[in-house]
Amino acid sequence: MRIALLADIHSNLEALAACLRHAQAAGAERFAFLGDLVGYGADPEAVLDIVMERASRGARVVLGNHDQAVAGHSTRNMNPAAERAVEWTRRQLRGDQAAFLAALPLTAREGDCFYVHASADAPQRWTYVSDSLRAAHSMDGARSPYTFGGHVHEQRLYFQGADRRPQPFQPTPGSAIPVPRHRRWLAIVGSCGQPRDGDTAACYAMLDAAEGELVFHRVPYDHARAAHKIRRAGLPERLASRLEHGR
Amino acid sequence: MSARLGTGDELDGFLLGEPIGGGTMARIFRARRAGSDVPLVMKLARLDLGEPGASVVTHEVEQQVLPRLSGTHVPRFIAAGGLDRVPYIAMEQVDGEPLSGWVARAPLPSEDVVRLGVAIASAVHAIHQQEAIHLDLKPANVIIRPGGEAVLLDFGLAHHARLPDLLAEEFTRPIGTAPYISPEQVLGVRSDPRSDLFALGVILYELATARLPFGAPDSPRKMRARLHAEPVAPRALVASIPEWLQEVILTCLEPDAARRPASAGRLAFDLAHPETVAITERGRRLARASAWKRLARWVRAAGYEPAPPPRSQASLAPILLVAVGAPDAEVERARSMADAVRRTLAALGEARLVCATVMRPVPDWGTNDPGKTAAREHLRHLVELRHWAASQGLPAERVTFHVLEGDDACAALLDYIRANAVDHLIVGEPKPWTQSPGWRLAAEAPCTVTIVRARI
Numbered sequence: 001m002r003i004a005l006l007a008d009i010h011s012n013l014e015a016l017a018a019c020l021r022h023a024q025a026a027g028a029e030r031f032a033f034l035g036d037l038v039g040y041g042a043d044p045e046a047v048l049d050i051v052m053e054r055a056s057r058g059a060r061v062v063l064g065n066h067d068q069a070v071a072g073h074s075t076r077n078m079n080p081a082a083e084r085a086v087e088w089t090r091r092q093l094r095g096d097q098a099a100f101l102a103a104l105p106l107t108a109r110e111g112d113c114f115y116v117h118a119s120a121d122a123p124q125r126w127t128y129v130s131d132s133l134r135a136a137h138s139m140d141g142a143r144s145p146y147t148f149g150g151h152v153h154e155q156r157l158y159f160q161g162a163d164r165r166p167q168p169f170q171p172t173p174g175s176a177i178p179v180p181r182h183r184r185w186l187a188i189v190g191s192c193g194q195p196r197d198g199d200t201a202a203c204y205a206m207l208d209a210a211e212g213e214l215v216f217h218r219v220p221y222d223h224a225r226a227a228h229k230i231r232r233a234g235l236p237e238r239l240a241s242r243l244e245h246g247r
Numbered sequence: 248m249s250a251r252l253g254t255g256d257e258l259d260g261f262l263l264g265e266p267i268g269g270g271t272m273a274r275i276f277r278a279r280r281a282g283s284d285v286p287l288v289m290k291l292a293r294l295d296l297g298e299p300g301a302s303v304v305t306h307e308v309e310q311q312v313l314p315r316l317s318g319t320h321v322p323r324f325i326a327a328g329g330l331d332r333v334p335y336i337a338m339e340q341v342d343g344e345p346l347s348g349w350v351a352r353a354p355l356p357s358e359d360v361v362r363l364g365v366a367i368a369s370a371v372h373a374i375h376q377q378e379a380i381h382l383d384l385k386p387a388n389v390i391i392r393p394g395g396e397a398v399l400l401d402f403g404l405a406h407h408a409r410l411p412d413l414l415a416e417e418f419t420r421p422i423g424t425a426p427y428i429s430p431e432q433v434l435g436v437r438s439d440p441r442s443d444l445f446a447l448g449v450i451l452y453e454l455a456t457a458r459l460p461f462g463a464p465d466s467p468r469k470m471r472a473r474l475h476a477e478p479v480a481p482r483a484l485v486a487s488i489p490e491w492l493q494e495v496i497l498t499c500l501e502p503d504a505a506r507r508p509a510s511a512g513r514l515a516f517d518l519a520h521p522e523t524v525a526i527t528e529r530g531r532r533l534a535r536a537s538a539w540k541r542l543a544r545w546v547r548a549a550g551y552e553p554a555p556p557p558r559s560q561a562s563l564a565p566i567l568l569v570a571v572g573a574p575d576a577e578v579e580r581a582r583s584m585a586d587a588v589r590r591t592l593a594a595l596g597e598a599r600l601v602c603a604t605v606m607r608p609v610p611d612w613g614t615n616d617p618g619k620t621a622a623r624e625h626l627r628h629l630v631e632l633r634h635w636a637a638s639q640g641l642p643a644e645r646v647t648f649h650v651l652e653g654d655d656a657c658a659a660l661l662d663y664i665r666a667n668a669v670d671h672l673i674v675g676e677p678k679p680w681t682q683s684p685g686w687r688l689a690a691e692a693p694c695t696v697t698i699v700r701a702r703i
Contacts, residue, residue, distance in 0.1 A: 159411045161413065169412075178310075180329070182330055
């Protein structure tokens with residue numbers, strides 16, 4: 001079974017649509033959304049409609065820090081641009097959409113997979129899994145062969161070696177990586193809606209659970225249109241320009 | 248579980264035949280698919296020797312790397328069995344003689360050393376181009392097919408740029424085979440393709456002299472000597488080894504990877520073209536360097552830093568072949584060719600330029616002194632090639648010239664391209680035409696082909 005894994009969509013409709021089209025063509029049968037559906041981008045309503053519809057058909061969705069902030073909790077630790085986007089987003093959402101966000105779980109488990117936005121050992125602390133040590137903590141918290149997360153916007157795979165210390169690996173987009181389930185793996189699937197590694201293309205990953213293979217993908221999308229909508233909505237300029245540069 | 252499997256047993260539809268080897272890591276059997284006569288080889292990981300440590304990991308590495316490699320220089324992957332059941336790899340049975348057979352007959356005549364060296368270097372180049380590094384090259388892991396091609400076996404210690412390196416930092420000791428391991432591998436670096444060139448240098452040394460250049464150290468401490476050790480000059484052991492061959496072998500054995508040949512393709516090229524090898528003190532020496540120089544090497548080794556691995560294996564010192572036509576071809580086309588070559592060289596970086604032209608064999612009849620005439624023809628072509636290349640303004644060591652012979656110019660070029668692992672061919676062509684030489688070369692050459700046409 002093929003599971004498409006998308007994180008950090010951040011209200012970017014163009015990026016989400018491009019990734020879903022790509023995943024569909026690549027044979028995705030299930031979908032998991034790993035948090036931060038909203039924030040930063042100009043299309044929170046449309047993005048949520050798509051995700052809610054997928055959720056009604058069995059897709060798993062977990063809560064991100066931006067989702068939590070929009071759903072009415074605090075905007076603590078957020079930069080001013082993110083905070084403005086959160087407040088703007090709150091005003092756009094319908095009641096059922098806000099309720100959907102408020103009801104999202106912090107983590108979800110599906111077969112051999114554990115889904116979380118940040119770190120599985122303390123999901124509510126929004127820790128960035130940005131090195132081997134933090135990857136080790138998250139893997140220990142998940143206690144699953146596969147841990148999938150986002151929050152950090154760059155694609156990265158951590159794998160457990162014989163000495164049990166996770167090793168980081170920089171995946172090549174489009175290249176299948178064998179991920180046999182007798183080892184533990186933690187994949188940061190990369191940001192769908194706000195890539196930050198200098199490449200404007202949207203990120204997602206696909207697990208073929210039967211074959212034990214994981215592929216990281218990069219999908220070019222109409223980022224000019226997404227940026228234009230952000231400017232038109234009066235959101236901070238920085239949020240638009242970073243889509244055009246991928247940083 | 249695999250310990251109990253043996254000859255006559257069936258596993259996933261494969262029938263196990265007689266055992267044909269193996270060691271501490273694996274047991275190897277002849278095999279075939281039920282209902283098929285195609286001879287296969289089945290490699291079963293050893294799980295019965297206590298600690299499921301290195302043997303399982305190396306088996307897992309080979310299961311990942313081998314299916315991603317293709318071509319005549321690796322055994323074709325057939326199937327693999329998961330580590331959760333019976334870990335095995337089924338692959339093509341490669342006919343030929345293991346290189347260890349040749350080593351047993353060493354010292355070999357230099358022609359044989361060169362021929363084997365070109366074959367192995369071409370095989371290594373082929374896997375490097377597929378983003379893999381073998382990291383355990385030794386005579387037991389190379390088979391020479393009856394046709395002379397080399398096949399590389401056992402990818403249990405290999406590194407593949409697109410796969411997580413399961414062996415990285417798993418074991419703190421150096422991973423490899425002691426006599427052949429490179430200095431950077433001793434320090435744990437597993438991502439430099441030039442490590443394979445070092446092992447190849449050890450193999451060439453062994454074939455040429457019947458001795459191992461660094462012996463067979465049995466501890467990591469003794470292996471560290473490789474960071475500064477200078478082997479006895481091959482010519483001091485076997486006087487008939489030519490200087491150029493010693494130059495090539497000792498260049499492969501440089502402790503600093505950056506001083507070795509830039510790629511296996513380049514090494515194959517140098518071995519096949521002795522006249523292009525610049526002979527230095529390294530090639531001429533008969534004795535070991537002075538005590539003073541050895542001390543200097545030792546001091547350098549104390550601060551040994553492995554050279555940074557090249558960024559991309561694909562971009563390693565590519566070979567650019569330009570098929571130069573007759574000099575009386577239109578001026579416009581000649582200019583377009585020169586422009587195309589200049590642009591390509593600028594983009595390729597450290598490329599080596601090979602200028603070639605094909606001349607028809609001079610017939611034996613119709614002349615009183617055929618040898619002399621052929622030689623004169625050859626020389627005339629060479630002069631024209633040199634003149635053509637002068638406009639590129641490249642340093643002499645980056646350009647070579649070849650006058651190939653053959654009635655079929657395309658076939659001659661294709662042979663040269665295959666034998667020398669050419670990366671890119673540039674060929675001129677007067678006008679679009681589906682039967683043209685350029686068309687045929689583009690269809691058949693196993694490399695990038697640029698067809699140059701003059702603007703009309």
